[in-house]
Structure formats: C-alpha cells, structure tokens
Amino acid sequence: MIFTIAARELKTLFLSPLAWSILAVLQFILAYLFLTQVETFTSFQAQLASIQNAPGITDIIVLPLFSNASIILLLVTPLLTMRLVCEERRNKTLSLLLSAPLSGTEIILGKFFGILGMLMLIVGLISLMPLSLLIGGELDTGKFLCNILALSLLVAAFASIGLYMSCIASHPTIAAICSFGILLLLWVLDWTAGIKGQGSELFHYLSMLKHFQSIQSGLLNTLDISYFLLFISTFLILSIRRLENDRLQR
Amino acid sequence: MSPLLIEAKNLSRYYDQHCAVNDVSFSLAKGEVLGFLGPNGAGKTTTMQMLCGNLAPSAGEIDINGIDLLDQPRLAKQCLGYLPDTPPLYKELTVDEFLQYCARLHGISFREVSQAVNLAKDRCGLNDVASRLIVNLSKGYQQRVGIAQAILHTPEIIILDEPTVGLDPIQIREIRSLIKELGSEHGIILSTHILSEVQESCSHVQIINQGKLILKETISGLNQRMNTSMIKVVTRSTMDLSVFSNINSISQIENSSDTSYLIHHANDSNPIEVIAEIIINAGWGLLELTPIKKTMEDIFINLTSEHNAEESA
Numbered sequence: 001m002i003f004t005i006a007a008r009e010l011k012t013l014f015l016s017p018l019a020w021s022i023l024a025v026l027q028f029i030l031a032y033l034f035l036t037q038v039e040t041f042t043s044f045q046a047q048l049a050s051i052q053n054a055p056g057i058t059d060i061i062v063l064p065l066f067s068n069a070s071i072i073l074l075l076v077t078p079l080l081t082m083r084l085v086c087e088e089r090r091n092k093t094l095s096l097l098l099s100a101p102l103s104g105t106e107i108i109l110g111k112f113f114g115i116l117g118m119l120m121l122i123v124g125l126i127s128l129m130p131l132s133l134l135i136g137g138e139l140d141t142g143k144f145l146c147n148i149l150a151l152s153l154l155v156a157a158f159a160s161i162g163l164y165m166s167c168i169a170s171h172p173t174i175a176a177i178c179s180f181g182i183l184l185l186l187w188v189l190d191w192t193a194g195i196k197g198q199g200s201e202l203f204h205y206l207s208m209l210k211h212f213q214s215i216q217s218g219l220l221n222t223l224d225i226s227y228f229l230l231f232i233s234t235f236l237i238l239s240i241r242r243l244e245n246d247r248l249q250r
Numbered sequence: 251m252s253p254l255l256i257e258a259k260n261l262s263r264y265y266d267q268h269c270a271v272n273d274v275s276f277s278l279a280k281g282e283v284l285g286f287l288g289p290n291g292a293g294k295t296t297t298m299q300m301l302c303g304n305l306a307p308s309a310g311e312i313d314i315n316g317i318d319l320l321d322q323p324r325l326a327k328q329c330l331g332y333l334p335d336t337p338p339l340y341k342e343l344t345v346d347e348f349l350q351y352c353a354r355l356h357g358i359s360f361r362e363v364s365q366a367v368n369l370a371k372d373r374c375g376l377n378d379v380a381s382r383l384i385v386n387l388s389k390g391y392q393q394r395v396g397i398a399q400a401i402l403h404t405p406e407i408i409i410l411d412e413p414t415v416g417l418d419p420i421q422i423r424e425i426r427s428l429i430k431e432l433g434s435e436h437g438i439i440l441s442t443h444i445l446s447e448v449q450e451s452c453s454h455v456q457i458i459n460q461g462k463l464i465l466k467e468t469i470s471g472l473n474q475r476m477n478t479s480m481i482k483v484v485t486r487s488t489m490d491l492s493v494f495s496n497i498n499s500i501s502q503i504e505n506s507s508d509t510s511y512l513i514h515h516a517n518d519s520n521p522i523e524v525i526a527e528i529i530i531n532a533g534w535g536l537l538e539l540t541p542i543k544k545t546m547e548d549i550f551i552n553l554t555s556e557h558n559a560e561e562s563a
Contacts, residue, residue, distance in 0.1 A: 004355060091341075101324045
C-alpha cells in the first residue's frame with residue numbers, strides 16, 4: 001500500500017515539468033562545479049605528488065562536490081516536498097486517501113518514500129560524476145560510499161521536515177518557505193559555536209552541518225547516524241499526528 | 251429484514267461552538283437507497299464525511315457492516331465507496347491510470363485490477379475517454395470518474411455526495427439507472443438538494459435541517475403524503491356549488507375565478523368520477539379536471555419551515 005502511494009507520487013512528479021527541470025538544473029550546476037574541482041586537481045597534481053600523505057582525488061573532488069550538492073539540495077527539497085499533502089488538501093483529493101482502507105502511517109510513509117525515491121535519483125546522478133573518474137584514476141571507495149550515505153541521510157531529513165510543513169501549511173508556497181527557513185536555521189546553527197566562548201553544546205549537537213560533515217569525512221559514528229534517523233522519525237511521526245488531527249477538528 | 255449495513259447512533263458534530271450535526275441516528279439495510287435531503291448547510295456533507303471516516307464525530311457511534319468505524323477504521327472502510335462533493339481526482343493522470351491507482355488503494359490484487367477497472371468503466375460509460383487525461387474531461391465526465399472510483403471495489407455501501415451535480419439530463423438519467431441497478435445489491439446513501447432526484451432513485455428518504463433529522467420515511471410513505479388532495483375544475487358556465495355538498499369526501503371548494511374551482515377533498519378517497527358525472531349531467535361544460543399533486547417541494551418546505559418555527563419558538 002505504501003508502495004502504491006509512493007509510486008503514484010513519483011509518477012506525478014515526472015508528469016509535471018518540475019521534476020525534469022530540477023534534475024536538469026541540478027545536474028548542470030553540479031557538473032560545472034565538478035569540472036572546476038577536476039581542473040583544480042589537475043593543476044595541483046604535480047605539487048601533490050611531492051607531498052607525503054597528500055590529499056587524494058576523493059578528498060579534493062568528491063568531498064567538495066557532495067558539500068555543494070548538500071547546499072543546493074537544501075534549496076531544492078522544499079520545492080519538491082511543498083505539494084505533498086498541502087496540494088491534496090487544497091484539491092480535495094485527500095479524502096480519497098482518507099476514505100480508503102489506509103492508516104495515516106501508510107499515507108505519510110507512502111508520500112515520504114515517493115519523494116525519497118526522487119531524491120535518491122538525484123543522489124544517484126550526482127554519484128555518477130565521481131564514478132567517471134574511475135576511467136583514469138582510483139577512488140577511495142570507503143570515503144565515497146560514506147559521502148553517498150551522508151547525502152542520502154541528509155536529503156531524507158530534508159524531506160521529512162518538508163513533508164511535515166506540507167501537512168501544516170495551507171498553501172504550498174508557505175510550506176516551502178517554512179521548511180526552507182527551518183532547514184537553513186538548522187544548517188547555520190553551528191556558526192555561533194565557532195566564536196570562542198559563545199558556542200553551545202546543544203546548538204552544536206543540533207546542527208545538521210556538523211553531523212553531515214562528520215559522516216562525510218569517512219567517520220561512521222552511531223551518534224551521527226542516529227541523529228539523522230531520530231530527526232527523520234520525529235518529523236514523520238509529527239506528520240502522521242497532524243494528518244490524524246485533520247479528522248478530529250477543523 | 252436484511253442485515254444492517256450502516257447503523258449510526260446519536261451522531262453529533264461540533265465545529266468549535268457551531269453544531270453542524272445534532273444527535274442524528276439512522277440505519278441503512280442492504281437493497282436500500284437512502285436519499286439525504288436538506289437545504290444548504292444542513293449537515294448533509296458533514297454526516298457523510300463522518301460515515302466515511304473522513305471526520306471523527308464529536309459524539310455517537312457508527313457501525314459499518316457490524317464493524318465499529320472508530321475502532322477498526324481499516325476493516326470498516328473496506329466496505330465503503332465514497333464520492334465526496336468535489337470528486338477527488340488526480341487530474342494529471344489518465345482515467346485508466348487513476349482508476350488503477352484507486353483499485354490498488356482499496357486493496358484489489360494486481361491480477362484483478364484490470365477486471366475491476368473495466369467493469370467500473372463499463373458501468374459509468376467511460377470507455378471512450380479511458381486514455382484521456384482527467385484534466386481535459388468535461389465536468390460531467392469527471393463526475394463519472396468520481397462515481398467509477400466509488401464503485402470500483404464493489405463495496406457493500408456506496409456513499410455519494412450530490413452525484414448528479416453538473417451532469418446533463420441524459421447523463422443524469424444514466425446515473426439514476428446506475429444507482430437503481432447498484433441499489434439492488436448494495437446499500438446506497440446519496441445526498442442531494444434536487445427533490446425530484448430522491449423521488450426517482452431512492453427507496454427511503456431523510457430530511458435533515460440545521461443538523462437535525464426531521465423526517466425519515468420510505469418513498470411510498472412519502473408518496474402517500476403527497477397524494478392528491480386537490481382537484482382543479484374549469485367549466486364553461488358557472489357551477490351551482492350546492493350540488494357538491496352531499497359528497498362526503500369534499501371538504502371545501504375554492505372559487506379562484508367565475509368558472510374555475512379548487513376542490514379540496516380527503517386524502518383517502520377520490521371523488522373525481524362523481525364530480526365529472528355531476529358537471530356533465532348539469533351541462534356546465536367541463537373544460538378541465540386536474541388532480542393537483544402536492545409536490546415534494548411543498549412537503550420539504552413545509553417541514554423545514556415548521557422545524558425552523560419550532561426552533562425559534
């Protein structure tokens with residue numbers, strides 16, 4: 001049942017130009033950034049060869065690519081998630097789901113996995129670029145996989161918050177703005193921690209960027225993984241609660 | 251009597267302070283087509299949304315096919331097909347795609363999906379537009395897709411909120427016959443504010459006003475209420491009214507003009523034959539003799555205004 005909803009969600013995305021244009025724009029920008037990184041690497045290659053323990057191709061090309069991708073996805077995900085529940089409510093199609101033999105959990109998970117499918121496709125396309133380097137070089141596979149994992153967890157967290165905002169908001173634009181605001185706040189939360197004496201443990205822990213970078217560096221830590229999993233499940237549960245609440249009062 | 255498909259007990263629903271549905275109880279048995287009548291804002295849609303689990307009642311119980319809707323929503327909803335007042339359509343899909351999706355949502359297995367979709371398309375006359383996008387269909391066809399979606403999984407109970415809105419007369423007739431056909435094997439509730447529609451397609455009728463149930467009647471019972479109680483008579487020359495005084499069933503004669511009369515009589519008798527005989531024998535020149543039916547509108551307006559008067563008193 002979850003799969004049915006997810007499949008329709010994904011299909012609908014690709015029926016509108018939205019998914020295609022997002023894919024195209026993202027791929028274009030990231031390919032450009034990828035190219036500049038490759039360019040940087042080739043110009044420094046000679047010097048790097050003379051340094052002991054020099055950063056490899058993965059550090060110089062893959063890491064910045066995925067960091068850039070995370071920022072761009074932070075901008076893009078709210079656009080993808082804003083319509084999820086909000087639009088159904090506006091078009092009154094939500095009652096189709098509500099009167100079908102489905103639980104709120106199935107509806108929300110279906111929507112979540114639908115959008116996650118789209119985001120995974122984006123992550124997959126991004127990963128293809130470093131893979132092309134295999135033609136002429138070698139990748140640090142472990143680090144590369146860690147980067148993919150980090151980005152996947154990150155976009156899943158983006159999607160969960162976007163989904164929740166879409167459950168709350170009365171208009172897709174509002175949902176997009178709110179989720180964008182929250183994401184950006186969680187992203188920059190850590191910046192105050194940089195100033196000496198003003199850093200807060202809590203802020204440090206809450207900051208998405210910190211956890212993302214930690215996994216990205218190849219350090220697989222239960223703390224970081226559970227941060228993302230907790231984050232995702234919290235917002236999914238909130239979304240389910242919100243949807244059930246629809247029936248109780250209006 | 252056949253087993254009850256829906257049993258609603260003391261349903262109430264409040265929106266903040268406003269009471270939309272107030273202590274409504276009713277039941278629906280297999281083979282019944284129940285018409286829900288009421289002026290705008292009477293609580294028809296709210297009641298239907300509660301029956302379909304889209305809205306939780308503030309108080310009361312709903313049993314669907316013997317299953318408590320609030321305790322086991324998933325099981326209960328399997329026996330329900332619902333068409334809301336705005337058909338819930340994903341307009342970017344084609345009719346086929348949409349119906350297939352709905353079939354899957356209602357737990358029809360992969361193998362049976364196409365069969366179910368074909369049956370629903372046949373019943374609602376959608377075969378010609380099956381591969382078109384819903385957004386490009388006319389309102390009438392969109393409404394039909396909505397109905398197809400509600401009957402797709404052959405639920406025991408079909409709930410239709412104003413099913414004939416936006417349809418042309420031919421389509422309305424088709425939908426009515428479809429409802430009759432479905433009514434024989436399912437239980438159907440439909441809401442409408444078109445009174446003739448209730449007469450045409452329902453077996454039972456309920457009138458709801460300001461959240462309260464004010465009439466619950468079978469159609470034959472309603473027809474009884476609507477039975478002729480007036481006869482319009484037009485003659486060429488003026489009648490001598492005293493001749494009618496010895497017919498017991500005539501209660502009153504109104505003179506609307508010199509040669510036209512309204513004869514009131516008791517509900518259970520029909521004096522038309524006698525009246526015609528008298529007029530012809532007297533040579534007054536009978537031009538018109540029409541039984542005037544009390545329309546559904548009359549009853550409806552009567553009941554709702556009575557109710558409103560009671561409320562304000």
